[in-house]
Amino acid sequence: MFPEYDVIVVGAGHSGCEAAVAAANMGSRVMLATMNMNTIAQMSCNPAMGGVAKGQIVREIDALGGYSGIVTDHTMVQFRMLNRSKGPAMWSPRAQSDRMLFARKWRVMLEEHPNIDFWQEMVTGIIVKGGVVKGVRTGMGLEIPAKAVVLTNGTFLNGIIHIGEKQFGGGRAGEKAAKGITEQLVGLGFEAGRMKTGTPPRVDGRTLDWSAMELQPGDDNPGKFSYTDTPQLEKQLPCHIAYTSPEVHDILRTGFDRSPMFNGRIQGLGPRYCPSIEDKIDRFADKDRHQLFVEPEGWDTCEIYVNGFSSSLPEDVQYKALRTVRGFENMKMFRPGYAIEYDFFPPTQLKTSLETHLVKNLFFAGQINGTTGYEEAGCQGLMAGINAHLAIRDQEPFILKRSEAYIGVLIDDLVNKGTKEPYRMFTSRAEYRILLRQDNADLRLTPLAQKLGICGADERMIRVAAKQDAAQAIEKFFEEYSVEPGQVNRYLEEQGTSPIPQKVKLQGILLRPQIGMAGLRSVLPALDEFLQGYEPEFIDLAEINMKYEGYIQREQERVEKMNRLEAVRLSDTFDYQQLSSLSKEAREKLSQIRPRTVGQASRISGVSPADISVLLVHMGR
Numbered sequence: 001m002f003p004e005y006d007v008i009v010v011g012a013g014h015s016g017c018e019a020a021v022a023a024a025n026m027g028s029r030v031m032l033a034t035m036n037m038n039t040i041a042q043m044s045c046n047p048a049m050g051g052v053a054k055g056q057i058v059r060e061i062d063a064l065g066g067y068s069g070i071v072t073d074h075t076m077v078q079f080r081m082l083n084r085s086k087g088p089a090m091w092s093p094r095a096q097s098d099r100m101l102f103a104r105k106w107r108v109m110l111e112e113h114p115n116i117d118f119w120q121e122m123v124t125g126i127i128v129k130g131g132v133v134k135g136v137r138t139g140m141g142l143e144i145p146a147k148a149v150v151l152t153n154g155t156f157l158n159g160i161i162h163i164g165e166k167q168f169g170g171g172r173a174g175e176k177a178a179k180g181i182t183e184q185l186v187g188l189g190f191e192a193g194r195m196k197t198g199t200p201p202r203v204d205g206r207t208l209d210w211s212a213m214e215l216q217p218g219d220d221n222p223g224k225f226s227y228t229d230t231p232q233l234e235k236q237l238p239c240h241i242a243y244t245s246p247e248v249h250d251i252l253r254t255g256f257d258r259s260p261m262f263n264g265r266i267q268g269l270g271p272r273y274c275p276s277i278e279d280k281i282d283r284f285a286d287k288d289r290h291q292l293f294v295e296p297e298g299w300d301t302c303e304i305y306v307n308g309f310s311s312s313l314p315e316d317v318q319y320k321a322l323r324t325v326r327g328f329e330n331m332k333m334f335r336p337g338y339a340i341e342y343d344f345f346p347p348t349q350l351k352t353s354l355e356t357h358l359v360k361n362l363f364f365a366g367q368i369n370g371t372t373g374y375e376e377a378g379c380q381g382l383m384a385g386i387n388a389h390l391a392i393r394d395q396e397p398f399i400l401k402r403s404e405a406y407i408g409v410l411i412d413d414l415v416n417k418g419t420k421e422p423y424r425m426f427t428s429r430a431e432y433r434i435l436l437r438q439d440n441a442d443l444r445l446t447p448l449a450q451k452l453g454i455c456g457a458d459e460r461m462i463r464v465a466a467k468q469d470a471a472q473a474i475e476k477f478f479e480e481y482s483v484e485p486g487q488v489n490r491y492l493e494e495q496g497t498s499p500i501p502q503k504v505k506l507q508g509i510l511l512r513p514q515i516g517m518a519g520l521r522s523v524l525p526a527l528d529e530f531l532q533g534y535e536p537e538f539i540d541l542a543e544i545n546m547k548y549e550g551y552i553q554r555e556q557e558r559v560e561k562m563n564r565l566e567a568v569r570l571s572d573t574f575d576y577q578q579l580s581s582l583s584k585e586a587r588e589k590l591s592q593i594r595p596r597t598v599g600q601a602s603r604i605s606g607v608s609p610a611d612i613s614v615l616l617v618h619m620g621r
Contacts, residue, residue: 004145005031007388008136010123010181012040014374015366015381016536017106018066018590019150022385024115025065025455028392031144032110033119033136035156036175041071042105043171043374044155045199046307047099047297050225052082053425054375055093056438059376064225065454066382067109068375069225072554077299079222089433093223096239098298111443119144124180126151126362127160128188133362144532148361148388152381153195153368157182157343163336164314168296171342172336173199173346182343183426189358191346194268195371195422196261198339200309201318204332205302213240213294224356227442227463240327244309248324249281254529255317256282260339266312268341269373271422276310276339277321292325303334312339344370347414348593353387353397354380354411356397357594361391369414374420379407386452398452399596401566403559404444409465416593416604434548434555439541443468467541468533474542478507510546517543529588565612566599566618579618586611 005022009016010033020032034040037562050058061068074297076095083090099426110116121142126149127135135145156171156178169177186192218236228285259278260266270276275283293307311318315336322328349357354369355553356362365376365384387397400408409430414423427433436444446464482503489499495514506527509515517539521528531539545552576582576590595601598619602612 001146002031002144003029003149004135004508005029005117006146006392007031007148007150007383007385008033008144008146009150009152009381010136011154011156011366011375012037013044013154013366014041014068015154015377015384016152017041017110018061018068018378018381019152019363019365019385020110020116021067021113021593022065022454023150023383023389024385026386026389026453027115027154027568029115029117030036031117031119031146032136033121033123033144035106035120035122035171035178037103038169039103039172039175040110041103042172043097043099043102045197045374046305047097047102047295048094049076049097049374050094052090052091052092052376052430053406053427054330054373055082055225056226056427056436056441057375057410057425057439058377059093059227060405060407060445061382063226063460063532064382064386064449065105065456065460066378067217067379070148070228070230071102071105071109072097072116073226073230073233073300074105075234077296078218078239078435079233079236080219081223088439088540088548090158090427091438092223092427095225096218096237096295098300100298100301106502109421112534122176124178125184126181126359128359128362131358135344146606147392148294148363150363150365150381150384150388151181152377152384153366154364154377155340155342155367157368157454159340159342162217162266162339162341164255164258164260164317165329166530167265170340172340173338178344179366185345188358190349192343193368193370193420194341195345195370196266196268196339196341197343197367197422198310198329198337199311200277200311200337201322203304203322203328203332204334205296207330207332208304209293209327209329210240213242216241216293216301216405227446227460237296237299239296241292242325242327243289244277244281244292244325248321251321251489252278252281252311252313252317255313258314258317260312266339266341270339271419271424272370273424273426274310275395276312276337277308278311278313291449294327304617306420309337311337313337317538342367344368346370346418347616348416349416350415350602351397351594352399352415352596353391353603354384355387355391355397360554363388367422370419370421370423371410372424376410376423376425383411386454398448400445401563402430402560403435405441406430406436409436412600412603416595416600418605432553432555432559437544439537439544458509467538469565470538471542471545474531474534475507475546477527478510478542479505480544481506481527483509483524483586488520488523491519495519507546510543562599565602566597568598568616570595570597570601570615572596579614581614582611583608
């Protein structure tokens with residue numbers, strides 16, 4: 001009934017969709033298996049993509065040929081560049097999406113791909129022979145052969161939904177949990193754990209008093225995620241901000257005795273950086289109020305997402321408390337918030353390619369690895385799809401360094417440090433974040449996509465080359481163009497910086513912290529005329545390169561030092577137990593994680609600098 005596929009992807013969430021596209025765009029024949037074709041790429045939680053560090057990840061996915069950025073650009077209802085008041089390493093794009101259009105666009109793009117087939121049914125297990133995955137087994141007992149399998153099961157593995165004292169099986173509201181895979185993997189020797197996440201109530205926007213909330217509009221000149229020619233957002237929907245109050249908190253506390261989080265029914269740890277509302281008022285009892293971001297679900301729906309009010313309290317408590325929020329006095333609820341508990345597999349059981357140590361050609365990606373967030377899931381799916389394609393052709397895996405991408409930081413953290421709570425990406429996790437900016441993801445990663453042979457990378461490289469050439473031309477103009485005191489001194493004094501006594505090069509003026517490209521264009525007609533021929537994105541890149549040249553150079557020097565350790569390869573079969581000079585913990589961790597390089601070994605929790613010295617001495621370094 002079925003041919004042998006190159007890659008089978010189990011699960012069609014953000015991770016599964018990117019995995020299927022990545023493998024298919026490299027030439028693999030792919031099957032995407034899902035329990036429900038109508039929920040492909042469903043935005044299970046908030047209707048948004050991007051945010052702090054997450055926006056950088058979406059741009060990296062796009063630079064490597066993934067579809068998340070393209071889909072977001074086609075379906076967003078609002079765009080904001082966060083942290084503009086900070087340095088460019090912190091600038092993070094974020095978009096509100098139309099939930100229904102987002103899923104529809106993803107499905108259309110997947111169905112248009114000639115290398116992707118679909119199967120709607122629960123996958124209950126994998127087929128393993130001689131330590132190698134050979135396909136999947138479905139609930140109807142069908143066996144579908146494949147050379148590689150990528151598991152992207154999200155929150156569905158033995159999922160349990162909690163609302164107050166009620167609990168029932170499910171992987172998402174209205175959808176059943178997936179059974180069988182956890183039990184089989186544990187039988188094969190994998191370690192499993194439990195995690196928890198949650199979602200807030202959805203409410204009827206027609207019943208809210210918008211005038212009682214703070215308006216949060218999109219940017220005046222909205223940007224995009226994709227480096228390709230996606231449509232420009234011309235009209236936007238506003239978001240709003242509301243606040244809880246001591247009265248709201250008091251009402252919520254009346255349900256604590258029925259809360260599954262407080263009475264012990266939920267065993268898994270929840271996301272530290274996205275706590276439920278009851279967790280917030282318990283942990284931050286000194287706070288009189290908390291922000292609620294009131295977000296539209298799309299152009300053609302009145303459904304509203306109450307970001308910041310995630311809860312598993314009884315529905316009557318949620319309803320009463322929300323109705324006490326200013327602007328929500330007449331609110332009607334579509335459905336209450338809930339918590340969901342699900343199985344995950346500690347990611348220290350993976351190689352940096354996301355292939356499992358125990359079963360060859362079996363890959364894990366997304367929440368099964370203990371992460372949270374669409375963006376974190378999507379980038380893992382992309383990498384797992386690429387590496388599944390490479391693995392079945394006996395080619396070297398594609399591994400991104402920490403200095404190359406936030407994706408590299410995320411996977412390196414997961415594999416080397418593991419996680420006991422849902423992992424979320426932040427700019428603070430990246431030690432080279434000046435290099436890993438959202439504006440240069442294409443310069444960093446598209447050349448790598450071209451080397452891999454990812455479909456469309458050659459066309460993308462034309463734009464990359466144009467961007468590099470433009471930035472160099474702009475920088476050269478600033479190096480060579482001189483300005484007279486009379487041209488700029490009034491502007492300089494207005495900005496609170498000292499005037500120039502004589503003619504100077506324009507670049508020296510731009511380096512002043514108070515001075516920006518836009519201000520200089522307003523007082524120098526020649527500069528404005530020169531820049532008219534360049535895209536804003538290209539101009540921003542040139543300005544950042546000039547302003548932060550010293551910082552960028554220092555960070556590159558740090559990268560080069562670390563790369564010396566990354567160049568020292570370690571054998572996958574090396575017996576660390578024989579090195580008695582290593583600490584006992586180092587021997588255990590190195591034997592479990594099997595680092596590919598000494599650099600990776602140095603980042604494993606429990607491996608000390610002394611242990612690294614022992615390794616280097618043993619290797620004659």
